[in-house]
Amino acid sequence: MIDDEPKLPVIHRREERPEKSLFRVEALDLEFSNGERRTYERLMSRGVGAVIIVAMPDADTVLLVREYACGVHRYEVGLPKGRLEPGESHVEGANRELQEEVGYASRDLEVLGQLTLAPGYMTHATQVVLARDLYPSRLPGDEPEELEVIPWPIANLAELIQREDCTEGRSIAALYMARDLKDKT
Amino acid sequence: MIDDEPKLPVIHRREERPEKSLFRVEALDLEFSNGERRTYERLMSRGVGAVIIVAMPDADTVLLVREYACGVHRYEVGLPKGRLEPGESHVEGANRELQEEVGYASRDLEVLGQLTLAPGYMTHATQVVLARDLYPSRLPGDEPEELEVIPWPIANLAELIQREDCTEGRSIAALYMARDLKDKT
Numbered sequence: 322m323i324d325d326e327p328k329l330p331v332i333h334r335r336e337e338r339p340e341k342s343l344f345r346v347e348a349l350d351l352e353f354s355n356g357e358r359r360t361y362e363r364l365m366s367r368g369v370g371a372v373i374i375v376a377m378p379d380a381d382t383v384l385l386v387r388e389y390a391c392g393v394h395r396y397e398v399g400l401p402k403g404r405l406e407p408g409e410s411h412v413e414g415a416n417r418e419l420q421e422e423v424g425y426a427s428r429d430l431e432v433l434g435q436l437t438l439a440p441g442y443m444t445h446a447t448q449v450v451l452a453r454d455l456y457p458s459r460l461p462g463d464e465p466e467e468l469e470v471i472p473w474p475i476a477n478l479a480e481l482i483q484r485e486d487c488t489e490g491r492s493i494a495a496l497y498m499a500r501d502l503k504d505k506t
Numbered sequence: 507m508i509d510d511e512p513k514l515p516v517i518h519r520r521e522e523r524p525e526k527s528l529f530r531v532e533a534l535d536l537e538f539s540n541g542e543r544r545t546y547e548r549l550m551s552r553g554v555g556a557v558i559i560v561a562m563p564d565a566d567t568v569l570l571v572r573e574y575a576c577g578v579h580r581y582e583v584g585l586p587k588g589r590l591e592p593g594e595s596h597v598e599g600a601n602r603e604l605q606e607e608v609g610y611a612s613r614d615l616e617v618l619g620q621l622t623l624a625p626g627y628m629t630h631a632t633q634v635v636l637a638r639d640l641y642p643s644r645l646p647g648d649e650p651e652e653l654e655v656i657p658w659p660i661a662n663l664a665e666l667i668q669r670e671d672c673t674e675g676r677s678i679a680a681l682y683m684a685r686d687l688k689d690k691t
Contacts, residue, residue, distance in 0.1 A: 327539065328539040329539075330536040330537055330538045330539065331536070331537045332534050332535070332536060333535040333536070333537060334534075334535040335532055335533065335534050335535070336532070336533050343531075343547045343627070344529060344531055344547070344549055345522065346522065346528075346529055347520055347521070347522055348520065348521050348522075349517050349519075349520050349576055350517070350518040350519040350520070351515040351516070351517060351518070351576070351650075352515055352516045352518060353515045353574070353650045353651050354512065354513040354514075354515065354651070355650070355651050357650035357651060358650075359650050361576040362528045362529070362576075363576050363577045364529060364549070364577070388626070389538070390622075390625035390626050391534055391536070391546040391547075391548050391626060391627060392548045392549070392622070392624065392625045392626055392627050392628040392629045392630070393622060393625045393629060393631070395625075397622075397625045397626075399625075434667065434668070434673075435670075435673050436673055436674070436675040436678070437575075437577070437578060437582075437673040437674050437675065438623050438624055438674075438675060439577065439623055439630075439674070439676070440575035440577045440578045440580075440582045440584075440673065440674055441573070441575045441576060441577055441582075442528070442576060442577050443577040444577045444578060445577070445624075446578070446673070447675075465536075465538045465540070465542035465543075465544050466538050466539070466540050466542060478682075478686070479686050482619065482679075482683060483619070485620075488619075488620050488621055488622040488625065488631070489621070489622050489623075489624070489625055489675075490621040490622065490623060490632075490674075490675035490676035490678070490679040490680075491624070491675035491679075493621070493675070493679035493682070493683075494667075494675040494676075494678035494679045494682070495675075497663075497678070497679070497682040498667060498678075501663070501664050
């Protein structure tokens with residue numbers, strides 16, 4: 322159901338970047354209610370928010386994308402997602418990302434809840450948006466290559482998460498949230 | 507089933523830390539198979555690996571912990587987890603963390619799979635370890651305060667993820683992975 326892995330990008334150079342980075346670190350000097358003192362570091366999220374989208378062309382199918390993931394240097398299968406632009410609501414951002422990454426727009430968008438990445442040391446939060454009533458619509462994105470779109474039966478998440486290229490906690494959690502909702506209705 | 511939120515730690519001071527941080531950033535100069543060039547940044551994981559533990563005292567119950575989460579400055583409910591120490595296997599690390607954070611050890615530990623945080627820009631990966639056949643055993647940890655342990659019925663994940671203090675994608679994904687496994691057997 323999913324083709325062989327696409328050809329990986331070539332890494333021409335790698336270097337450490339202590340400054341001018343996408344990432345900003347803050348240290349907090351904390352005192353717990355029992356009087357214990359600790360200094361914890363946390364990674365500050367840039368931007369105004371993020372969304373991850375469970376797009377369903379019909380009641381049984383979800384649209385996955387396969388995208389090069391620089392952190393693990395492999396192509397990963399997961400849900401489309403992205404950062405909000407200033408002034409966008411979560412459903413507006415989700416509908417834009419859906420058109421950029423998947424080639425569909427939605428007439429029925431609903432926020433299912435919020436997911437954090439690693440709340441112990443990251444401020445980052447992502448809203449999970451369920452998108453139904455889809456129709457073809459494409460917006461140009463900033464991706465270096467077009468993403469492969471993979472329709473997947475939402476009843477079959479067990480097989481999906483056994484794949485070694487479907488590992489993102491957020492994607493897996495959002496898929497189960499949507500499936501739970503479907504089972505209830 | 508879960509008490510009111512504990513008293514938050516006081517933040518005495520916060521400062522930016524461009525250097526000497528827990529976090530290290532690497533820039534990759536990439537060429538995609540279509541010839542497109544991009545420079546991507548990624549956050550390099552420190553240490554030798556990490557585990558997240560689904561500890562089940564019986565076939566229907568999972569043990570959650572409530573811990574202060576500095577990234578979001580609130581107490582979060584989720585699964586116990588931690589970094590491996592040098593030389594530890596995943597199941598050894600899981601059994602140590604379980605004794606430090608929850609006060610139980612396990613005679614039956616099994617790796618269910620791997621979860622990444624944000625594979626697009628983080629190298630971090632966590633092994634999901636299912637722990638059964640538990641018995642009381644406590645090891646001293648480095649936590650500033652004892653963690654509250656919360657038994658939760660694994661059949662009732664829908665109610666859990668509706669809570670505003672249970673948001674970590676990894677914890678939610680690992681809980682569903684364990685529940686799927688249980689439903690199959």
